[in-house]
Amino acid sequence: MTPGQPFSEExxxxxxxxxxxxxxxxxxxxxxxxxxxxxRFIQLIFKADEVILFTFENESRDxxxxxxxxxxxxWIYQSSINLDKSTIRQAITTKKVIEIPTILAGDYFNNEVDSAPGLDVRRICSIPILSGEQVFGGVNLLNHQDSPLSEEKLEILDCLVSSLANGLDSYQKYQALRTKNINLETGRLEILSSRDTLRALFDNIPASLYIVDQAFNLLAINKSRADRAFLLPNSIVGHKCYEKLFGLNEICAGCRVLDTINSGRQTSRIQRQWLDDEQYIEWEISTFPIQNAKYRTNQSIIFEQDITEKRHLEANLIQSEKLAAVGQLAAGVAHEINNPLAAIIANAQLLLKETPLEDxxxxxxxxxxxxxxxxxSQVVKNLLGLARKEEYDFVRLDINETILNAISLVQHEINSHQLKIILKLKDNLPPAFASRDHIxxxxxxxLMNAIDAVDVENGEITISSDYQDKEFQIVIADNGKGIPPNKLMRIFEPFYTTKSAGRGTGLGLSVCNRIIKKHSGMIAAESILGQGSRFIVTLPGSASFKVTGSLTE
Ligand SMILES: Nc1ncnc2c1ncn2[C@@H]1O[C@H](COP(=O)(O)OP(=O)(O)O)[C@@H](O)[C@H]1O
Ligand SMILES: [Mg+2]
Known part of the structure; x- marks a missing residue:
């Protein structure tokens, strides 16, 4: 082409x-x-009657x-076909251009595959679409005239088909990348969601949980534990656990974190946290190893659980077991004592009747x-009541009458101690539903406890009864020596006594507690040391009374 000459259309x-x-x-x-x-370009440039594009549809390439x-x-025509024996298949498998008159192609020319409907093809050019080693399909150039393509034209054709191959290659790579990206995004969302679930779990566990590394740096801490330190989790992560959680300058005494990190084993210990008033919280502190990708322990989870309640329950259980054993023994002894005791009392009363007043x-x-x-006899009754099955006989009765009866039974004691009894019994109480002997x-x-507690000089015992909000309330108060706070919580325990061996068994209040519970009521004690004590018994009114379990137990 000479410069300056206008381009030909071609x-x-x-x-x-x-x-x-x-x-x-x-x-x-x-x-x-x-x-x-x-x-379209191929069709125009090569003036082909028809150009066919073959592309692989799937991985298996069938x-x-x-x-x-x-x-x-x-596209005016698209259809999924099998390549069978054809010129295009030959070009694709040999990865070579086949440019040939159809007469010479012989039975390699497959009209079904290679040609277009209604076309009498004389010359065919089948080109594989190749990018490097990868084959994406092929192109067929069809002509009804048998005129070969020039070298130059074939080069242009090669260039156009290569671009097609590059386009297909980029497209495939782009698609693969997109799929990967979608998978990654899905994975990311899954991780985020499981992270949130874990965080919620971590924070909502009522026990205290935190994670530290070898240098005691806090890596994570749950809400319960941070709350206990009155701090926000985020404000203490990254700091030393002993500083932020325990206010210390060095690691806590008894800390087992390093044991766990060095040995990869879990540890557990008990620690008491002392509060005021000789009260304490008992913590069970466990450490668990966390392994890194190389199976080496480099972090530890610390799990702190308040087991005070559990300990109390355990102690109570041990007490009840002890009680069961002692109770059985006592029941036997009590039976032996009961009869001679009855004889002693009866004979004393008999003799009293026969003894003249002057003597x-x-x-x-x-x-x-x-x-x-x-x-x-009362001691024996208490023992028996604890040990054997008690027969409860619930009847309608007047609470005030049971109080007066009880006073008369301890009248001797009251007299001999010269105590003042103040009665504040409410008139016209509704009937209660209770077991008379027990109540x-x-x-x-x-009353006996109050008598034991008050000063002989000006001892005073106030007994009151009341009925309000469908509940009876009976209060027995004294101005005795009182009970120190740390002992107050133990007085209902069986065998807990501060009295000398002959004077107290430690069974009175525990029996009271059992009896009141049997009546669906409650018993509570209040005391000020040196000023006196109050025992408050509440019993449900007969209308709302529910018998728990069977009446005889
Ligand atoms: N009214 C009271 N004032 C002071 N202490 C009391 C009073 N009632 C009970 N206690 C204390 O509770 C303990 C347990 O009482 P209790 O179970 O009746 O056993 P006991 O009277 O045989 O010791 C007593 O030893 C005493 O220390
Ligand atoms: Mg007692």
Missing amino acids: YELEFKALKYIARIQNTFTEINDIQIQII TVLKRLLGNRDY KDTRDSLQLIEIAGSRA QGVWINL
């Missing part, structure tokens, strides 16, 4: 095609548009998608025998 087309190809690399065009555009443009800008000394002695016998036993026990 050159112009080739130039346009090359420009388009150059642009493909930079623009982001849909793969389908690239395919249409390039096939079928191809055959597409034709006709004279349009869109004061004898009468006093006999009275003392009776009082001592009755007191011993009377409760008042006797509370």
